[in-house]
Amino acid sequence: MNNLSFGGASGIMVLVAYAVMMLVIGYFAGRKQPNVRQSVRSYYLAGQGLGFVALFFTLYATQYSGNSVVGYAPEAYRSGFVWWQSVPFMTAAIAAYLLFAPRLYVIAKRESFVTPTDWVRYRFRSTPVNLLVAALMLWGLSNYLLEQLVAMGQGISGLTGDTVPYQIGVVAFVLVMLVYSWMGGMRAVALTDVMQGIALLVGVVVLLAGALYLAGGDLGDVTRYLIANEPDKVQVPVTTDSVDWLSMIIMIGLGAAVYPHAIQRIYAARDERTLKRSLAIMAWMPLVTTGVVFLVGIIGLRLFPGLSTDASEQLVGVIANEVAGINLFFYATMILLFGGVIAAIVSTADSALLSFSSIVSRDLYARHISPRASEARQVLVGKIAGVVAIAILLVVAWNPPATLYNIFVLKFELIVQLAPVFMLGLYWNRLSAAPVFWGMLAGALVAGGMTVAGVDDLYGVPGGLVGLALNVVICVVGSLLAPDSTRTPEPPRTRRAETEVSSAAS
Template sequence: MEQNCKTDMLTGHYLGGRSFGPLLIAGTIFASIFSGYTVIGVPNESYRRGFYGFRWLTSSPYINYGFICTGVRLRKASLVRNYSTSVDFITDRFRSQLLRYTILAIQVMGSIIYVAAQVNALQSTFNSMFGIPIASAWPVICIFTIILAFEWAGGLAAVAMSDSIQGLVMVVSFCCIPFVILKNYGGWHNLDPITYAKPEFYQTPSKEDQWSFWQFSLINVCFFSLPHLVRAIERFLAAMMILTIRHLEDATIVRSPRPFFSKVGPWLASLPGVFIGTVGVQMLYDAGVENPPSPFTAIIEQLLSWGGFPEVVGIIALTASLAAIMSTADSLIIAISQLITVEVIWPLKPDASQSQLTWLARGSSFVAVVIALVTGILWKSGVSALTAINFPVVMQAVPAYINGLYGSTETQRLHPWSLAMGASAGIIYTFSFFFGYIFHNTEAKPVDTGITGVLLNVFVSVLAEFLVFDRSKFMQLVTRKKIKSDDDEKSPSIPVQTPVWDVPNTKRFGESNLTVSLLNAMMEGFPEPIRSPAYNAMFLLSVSIITPLIAEGQPVISEATNEWVSLPPTVLGIPWWFFKQILLSILPYAALLKIIWDMPNEYPFNEEKIDSSGMDPALLELTAQEMNFRSSYDAPNESIARRRSTLSSKLEAIGISKSQLDNAKTLREEHALEYIPKEQRLSSIIKQEAIEASGVAVKDESKEPQEMLQLKNFQPQ
């Protein structure tokens, strides 16, 4: 891409030249979300905690709902404002270095913890797989060296392609393993609660487990703020539509039926994991294996011992387990490297060449891998504990994104220092509460540090806003009147202004500031479910419905005889309450499918309104060619600046002023739109200039019929 002048070096390395299609995007997102914890962690958790592992499947709708609610708006802002990192939106929206680097620290910290979890999972799996002592670190070091080489050599392009292959291997193995076990050993319907090795799995979950189940589903909304997934939002609509096929027939886009991998994925990955873990309990018990360090590996070893096709599936499954861990690790590593390079190194060395920055980027990848390796190797409490601290950390960035993305007026945007204080308080609380109370405390109450941490985060942000940075909001809340005394510098109605050193460079985003009105104008005509109280209430209600809210510990197992007082009711061999939760979980998935089905294939471009009422030049999207070249750290994009300036001139020429644009005043009658040829209308000019900016060859007008040239040169009287 660099040799063909299709991208600069950094954009090519970190964003693959923004050239991925929906299949490749779907593959890399699938492999990144359904990570090593899905392949190994869900079976292992189900082996140790039974059908409680089902929580990973039920939380997936809220992961995707978070993506949809924030992703469509972040993607549109990225197309208009030319974002390249997950922090660019925060920088552009709030114009504060303090908040910018607070969110950056949260995302880097969460990503390194996530990589450390992959290190821990890879070490236990690989070593168990090949009979190497669990404490031995050299295999995982060698594997991460390979991952680092992939990232150094090919950047995101290599990562995305390898992710897609790894995701395919994982899907194939997880589709085959349950059928192999069912054929050669038996399934849930063959298990007998009386002779089952862990009969307590058939009991209803404890109150603590039910409370943790609900909180876990809720906190997974924060997935969208993981930096390796925020980068995918750059091509978000293609990813959510996954395999939308468009046919051009008579210049009309026809939408064909869409397979939704993002919704089918959990059923292909998480539910088989619960099956493998719970049936594996009896398999290993019958084989005389007790408390294996990696239950998943021990279960697959049983498949290998059966020979034939089960052995082939077992080999694929072992490969898939390694591939899944590697796919998440490489996505995280390149995300960390991009954040550090673009947000820290490049501002410190603005005159560095692209080649120098790329080598510095590789150095940052190396440092991130070393930190993650040391953390993961020294961590002895397993992957679950790392996951338990990772999501609460990442959750502390969510309030800043939500506050910046949505709001009816600009006054509802909190002061950036208020948000920075809230996020800092949330992070301090998260680590203190987790390691001071929950970690290694068997008597700890089921309190999710992420949920309580984000509540503290919001409380501190609002309190700082009311008492320090913008006291007029508190006065308005108390008096319910808008204070109008902006001329008085000492008036509490004037928000505290940030000092000069806190203002970042923002020329690369465009000449205008990113306001809530500009964001709303970008999304005009596009359905956003987060703005629907019905959808939000429905998803919150479904979190509670899917949670098994039932009497705990039923039916009872006698402590004296260790036998059932009454046999547990089952459906198709599984506990009745688990079967009920499977059926109830279909509801949010169906609602999510409906939301995605109703989403347009592209952002609206209302030609009729543009031709009659004009278009704010600040809303013009950059082409892929324009986004792929960044000459320096904060250089404005000359191509889009020229196109926006041209549009402003054309609007002035036809008499559409900025105030009329702001008021959305229709000027159809004044400009006699019906007498203007389509080729000379504003919408056609905008499209043509976008084509030219994309570098696409323009048709030679000298070869067109004379009638067409006359039509294009026609001027309305």
């Protein structure tokens, strides 16, 4: 670990090169949208004109970020083969998208939605439901941003051999992120996602090849080593672990699909065909991303046995540096990965920040504080809110409170409570506002209460899924027993439109 291939001037040069590319992309993205500072639709949704390539990569960046590269390999290192669950729960997220995304897109296009809660306001016409949904989304996005800031610092520190300290790396790239996202909005974010996505895909595949080469070229030998030296990492899971596996697949599959920034990407698609094509390709990405990162973590057990929890958090950086020392080809591709990992983390953070800003500016400021505010002022308020949020989260990220995986799971405990609002709300007309409000609130309190009490699960079922089960029961039973009499009847035009949506979805 002392003879690092990256470090010093070379590591800093790579970081600077990627930072400059992101700033240039942001500049030209802004130049192509003269009204990006005056229009919420241009700033937050790229004018609803994202084509196939940009939409695919921005969806890819939303699902795969710092946690899926920097965080997932260490979790595989600590957990062993049981962490293969990371592949099916990413696949489950795509299945959940397909349940509601095309149908939601048709309505969003027709009704000109901008923020995720625009659907909630349109469907339930309830201020308490809107505010609770906004609060849960802001919590999830804040947690997601914190995760990316921690990943950013650990990635830069690990991949440069501590040449660039954790805190300095975080601050520097946060400033880069704020500048280019301010200049180009969603379009700048989507175009940087294309750059980092290509770098990440190529880099992780070559990282696996290099790690396997360092381990002797035989994955079977790695497994035999684990059987002999760390049998607990390859044994058949006990029943509780199996229940936990299935529960996590369900919870993360549903939760990832209702990320606020993922929903806004549904809105931003150029047309329904573009959205469906992007999701079809996304269905293959768990195998070539999460699956590859899982194998890297398993090989890390052979290459660097006995790492502590804190040391294992920098596993990807350590392996990347070793792989870079093999030959010139691996060195060049690890440079690609090196920048791609950092760019992936930054691009994911800016997506969450953009969504956070839109909810504050549109759903809180414009709806409840200053209803007459111009769109230009709404954009400005959103930018300021984003800076304030980042400043607060930087204080927390300075001394990260848990491993990346623990932060990752914590946000799903609450964000998954939004699933009935979108999935049941799109298909079941009888779902009512009052049961939805009390179901979400009860689910969030149960999930949060279990977390605060230190209860990770109930017989292997995580708190978020326990809360979701209660949430769904309240939504369904409450809507059947007491239909919402306060909901404003929809005009005939909207009912006919809903019939058209049903036909389009089928």
